[in-house]
Structure formats: C-alpha cells, structure tokens
Amino acid sequence: MDTAFFLVTSLVKVLIVLGFVLLGVPLIVWMERKVLGHMQDRIGPQRVGPYGLLQTIADGIKLFFKEDVIPAQADRVVFFIAPALSVITAFAALSVVPFGDTVRVLGRDVPLYVADVNVAILWVLGTTSMGVYGIVLGGWASNSKYPLLGGLRSSAQMISYELAQGISLVSVILMAGTLSLTAIVKQQEHLWYIVPQFFAFAIYLTCGIAETNRAPFDLPEAETELVAGFHTEFSSMKFALYFLAEYANMMVVSAIAISVFLGGWRGPFLPPVVWFLIKLTLFLFFYIWLRATFPRLRYDQLMSFGWKVLLPASLLNLTVTALVVALGQG
Amino acid sequence: MIEAFLFAMFGAGAIAFALGMVFRRNPVHCALHLVGVLLSVSGMFVLLNAQFIAAIQILVYAGAIMVLFLFVVMLLNVRGETPLLTPGAAKGFGFFFALIGFVELLWVVLSRGGDEAVPERLPALPSGFGSPAEIGRVLYSTWLFPFEVTSILLLIAVVGAVVLAKRKFF
Numbered sequence: 474m475d476t477a478f479f480l481v482t483s484l485v486k487v488l489i490v491l492g493f494v495l496l497g498v499p500l501i502v503w504m505e506r507k508v509l510g511h512m513q514d515r516i517g518p519q520r521v522g523p524y525g526l527l528q529t530i531a532d533g534i535k536l537f538f539k540e541d542v543i544p545a546q547a548d549r550v551v552f553f554i555a556p557a558l559s560v561i562t563a564f565a566a567l568s569v570v571p572f573g574d575t576v577r578v579l580g581r582d583v584p585l586y587v588a589d590v591n592v593a594i595l596w597v598l599g600t601t602s603m604g605v606y607g608i609v610l611g612g613w614a615s616n617s618k619y620p621l622l623g624g625l626r627s628s629a630q631m632i633s634y635e636l637a638q639g640i641s642l643v644s645v646i647l648m649a650g651t652l653s654l655t656a657i658v659k660q661q662e663h664l665w666y667i668v669p670q671f672f673a674f675a676i677y678l679t680c681g682i683a684e685t686n687r688a689p690f691d692l693p694e695a696e697t698e699l700v701a702g703f704h705t706e707f708s709s710m711k712f713a714l715y716f717l718a719e720y721a722n723m724m725v726v727s728a729i730a731i732s733v734f735l736g737g738w739r740g741p742f743l744p745p746v747v748w749f750l751i752k753l754t755l756f757l758f759f760y761i762w763l764r765a766t767f768p769r770l771r772y773d774q775l776m777s778f779g780w781k782v783l784l785p786a787s788l789l790n791l792t793v794t795a796l797v798v799a800l801g802q803g
Numbered sequence: 804m805i806e807a808f809l810f811a812m813f814g815a816g817a818i819a820f821a822l823g824m825v826f827r828r829n830p831v832h833c834a835l836h837l838v839g840v841l842l843s844v845s846g847m848f849v850l851l852n853a854q855f856i857a858a859i860q861i862l863v864y865a866g867a868i869m870v871l872f873l874f875v876v877m878l879l880n881v882r883g884e885t886p887l888l889t890p891g892a893a894k895g896f897g898f899f900f901a902l903i904g905f906v907e908l909l910w911v912v913l914s915r916g917g918d919e920a921v922p923e924r925l926p927a928l929p930s931g932f933g934s935p936a937e938i939g940r941v942l943y944s945t946w947l948f949p950f951e952v953t954s955i956l957l958l959i960a961v962v963g964a965v966v967l968a969k970r971k972f973f
Contacts, residue, residue, distance in 0.1 A: 548829075548831075551831070551832075551835070590854065591854060591934070592854050592855050592857075592858040592935070595855070595858035595859065595862055596858055596861075598862055599858055599861035599862040599865075599866055600861075602861075602862055602865075602866025602870070603861065603865060605866070605870050606873075609870065609873060609874070609877075610835075610873075613831060613877050621877075625874070625877075625878075628870060628874065629874075632867070632870060632871075635867075652855075652935060
C-alpha cells in the first residue's frame with residue numbers, strides 16, 4: 474500500500490514538473506518578448522490571444538509542422554541524439570529541486586520534490602556538465618563549419634564557467650554541511666545563505682548565465698559571426714528542443730540559486746509553492762533584463778573573465794569560508 | 804528483485820557500450836560509447852550504496868574528462884591519421900596483451916581456489932557508508948599517502964603538459 478502510494482505520488486510529481494516546464498517555457502518566451510519589447514519602446518507580441526499570450530504556442534505548433542531538414546553529410550544518429558540530450562539533462566536536473574514544503578494528501582505527508590538525492594547538488598552539477606554534450610555533439614554532427622565552431626565555443630565556455638560555479642556552491646556546502654538541497658532549504662529558516670555568501674551568489678549567478686549561453690555571454694550563437702552557432706543546421710522540432718532546453722536550463726539555474734541562496738520556497742504569508750514561483754519569475758525577469766541591457770562580450774574577454782576573475786574570486790571566497798567555518802568549530 | 808533487474812540493466816549496458824567503444828570505427832562514436840560505459844558504471848555505484856562516488860563519476864569522468872577527450876578527438880580529426888602499427892602487428896600486440904590479462908585473471912581465480920564462499924547473508928553496512936563525510940574521513944586518514952602521491956602525480960602531468968605545449972616542434 475505504501476509502495477503503491479509512493480509510486481502514484483512520485484508519478485504525479487514527475488508529471489507536474491514535466492508539465493510545468495513544458496507549459497512554463499512558452500510563457501517565459503512570451504514574457505521575454507513582451508519585456509524586451511517594452512524595454513525597447515515597442516509593444517511586443519499582441520495579435521494571437523489576449524496580450525499575445527498564445528503567440529509562442531502558435532510558434533511552437535508552426536515549428537512542429539515544419540519540414541525536418543537533415544544535412545546530407547550529417548552524422549544522422551548523433552544528430553538525432555544531441556537535441557534530446559540537451560533536454561533530458563535539463564529535466565534530470567530539475568528532479569531534485571524542492572519546490573514546496575511537505576503537504577498532506579489523504580492523511581499522508583508528501584514532500585514536494587521528485588527525488589531527495591543526498592548528493593543533490595552534485596547531481597545538478599553532473600547533469601549540467603552532461604548538458605555540454607548536447608551542444609558540442611549538435612555542432613559536430615551537423616558536419617558544417619559554423620555549427621562546429623559554435624559548438625566548440627560553447628563547450629569551452631561551459632567548461633570554463635562550470636569550475637567557478639561549482640566552487641561557489643562548495644562554499645555554501647561547507648557552511649551547510651550537507652549536499653542535499655532539501656536539507657539546505659531547511660537550514661535557511663532564519664537566515665538565507667545569500668547574506669553570508671553574497672560573493673558566492675554573485676559568482677554563481679554570473680556563471681549560471683554563462684552556462685545557459687544567455688546574453689551577455691551568448692557567444693555560441695553570435696549571429697554576426699557564427700550564423701546561429703551550434704543549432705544552425707537544426708530545424709523543426711529538433712530546433713524547438715534546443716530552444717526548450719535553453720529555457721529549461723534557465724529554470725534550473727534559477728531554481729538552484731533560489732534553493733541554495735534564497736531560502737527555497739520559504740517566505741511569509743503566501744503558500745510555499747507560490748513563493749517559489751514568485752522567486753523563479755523574478756530570476757527569469759533578471760535574465761531578460763540583462764539581455765536588454767548588456768552588449769555581448771568579446772570571446773577573449775569572456776575567457777579571461779572566467780579564468781582570471783571568477784575562478785580566483787570563487788577560490789578566495791572558498792578559502793575564507795573554510796577558515797571561518799573551521800575557526801567556528803574549533 | 805528490482806535491484807537485480809537494475810544491476811542486469813546497467814551491467815548489460817556497460818558491456819554493450821564497451822564493445823561498441825572497441826568496435827566502432829568513428830573515434831567520436833567511440834568516445835560517446837565510453838561515456839555510456841561510465842554512466843552505466845555510475846548506475847552500479849548507486850546500487851552499491853555509493854551515491855557520492857556515482858555523482859563524482861558522472862561529474863568528473865563523464866562530464867569533464869570525456870568532454871575534453873571529445874574535444875581533442877573532434878579537433879584532431881583522427882580519421883586522416885596514418886596508423887602507428889600495421890594491422891598485423893596491431894593484432895599481434897592485441898593478442899599478446901589479451902593473453903597476459905587472461906593469464907592474470909586465471910591465476911587470481913585459481914590461487915583463491917574457491918576457499919572464500921559467498922556468505923549467505925552479507926554483514927550490515929557500517930553507518931554512513933558511502934556518504935561524503937565517511938569517504939572524506941577515510942581518504943584523509945587511512946589513504947592519506949596514496950592520496951597525496953596521486954596529487955603529486957597529477958601535478959607532474961600538468962607541468963609536463965605545459966612544457967610539451969610550450970615547446971615548438973612543428
């Protein structure tokens with residue numbers, strides 16, 4: 474009976490998270506176009522549905538029915554796997570994010586996360602590092618110049634920024650003494666980790682934006698030099714999958730930032746899930762705001778910023794945190 | 804029951820991927836099969852109650868090292884390279900090393916002579932087994948010397964790579 478209950482609730486939670494991402498991504502794209510529009514003194518989409526809300530749905534349906542072009546010299550199998558890999562890794566990372574407090578269903582406690590892995594943070598870092606494959610393989614399998622260059626750029630960028638990102642999370646892990654996201658959220662009842670670990674938060678967020686290949690770090694798809702980067706040759710649903718993965722990855726980075734630094738689902742008055750959604754929306758707004766504000770970095774600037782500024786800064790932050798934690802215990 | 808099924812799945816996966824890695828012609832496909840092997844092994848680590856090592860396996864080997872491998876393979880375009888050995892010599896070497904491996908395995912199996920029967924019930928795992936804290940404690944106490952030696956070895960490799968990269972020989 475308990476096993477059956479666990480299976481059913483788990484399945485429902487998986488469906489909720491999956492549906493949330495699949496429905497959330499069109500909404501984020503709509504928000505992006507609308508916000509960008511207003512920031513640039515335009516009105517953005519407004520024709521399809523109220524306030525243009527159905528615009529991205531219409532775009533999605535259009536992509537679905539488009540012809541799926543595969544380049545003649547492409548590596549067909551890898552060309553097929555690459556976009557799927559991008560999406561799978563993004564979804565896998567979301568499975569460990571706690572999005573609410575425990576709720577009671579039929580007299581039983583149901584925790585609101587898909588899986589409480591005791592090494593959740595490592596799991597997230599691992600899946601995001603697997604996400605590099607989707608991009609680098611997509612670039613390679615197209616067997617074409619610009620995608621290959623875009624894929625290489627993007628994977629070099631992701632590998633470089635992953636380091637600083639991981640190290641900035643380690644300093645919080647040192648303070649928390651656990652790798653489990655649910656436990657970290659539980660510990661932030663009185664003080665969010667953004668207060669003692671503001672530097673780690675800033676480094677994490679910068680790296681997160683670079684990880685997701687978003688402006689101002691969107692060099693992999695710099696139109697003026699690389700056409701569309703790694704996904705130049707992808708059309709129809711394969712392109713849509715890359716698109717979905719990019720936005721799902723934005724959600725992952727935001728959700729981890731919320732859980733690790735901003736108290737997760739905690740907040741006064743409103744129900745936990747609502748707080749989680751509010752914080753998530755703010756983060757995604759921040760992403761769009763950045764895109765409207767900053768010009769793209771040059772490639773060498775990007776690399777030297779990652780290796781010569783962010784990495785040493787995160788290491789310094791880690792050293793100081795380790796000293797403080799050690800002195801506090803001793 | 805579920806555990807046995809999962810073990811069979813990961814085990815079969817690891818073997819299939821390993822075979823694919825050896826037999827595929829395209830080096831990029833080989834590298835991808837190796838990633839498959841690493842992921843399957845990481846699944847087995849989870850079954851062995853070693854989640855931390857499983858996560859590290861994905862993060863470090865499948866995620867970081869194999870991406871670099873793939874990078875190098877893609878950039879070098881190995882397909883155009885002339886092979887180091889003639890096919891006959893390669894087969895000879897392969898057979899020789901396989902024979903050594905086989906004899907070694909045989910020797911290990913025979914020298915044990917089946918005196919270690921598999922216990923009916925395995926002893927319970929010590930508390931905290933496989934947890935990051937326990938691994939850290941063991942690593943920095945019992946295995947401190949090998950750990951430090953490994954770090955020196957890696958340092959030598961890094962310095963060596965820098966020296967080789969600096970030397971302009973082409």
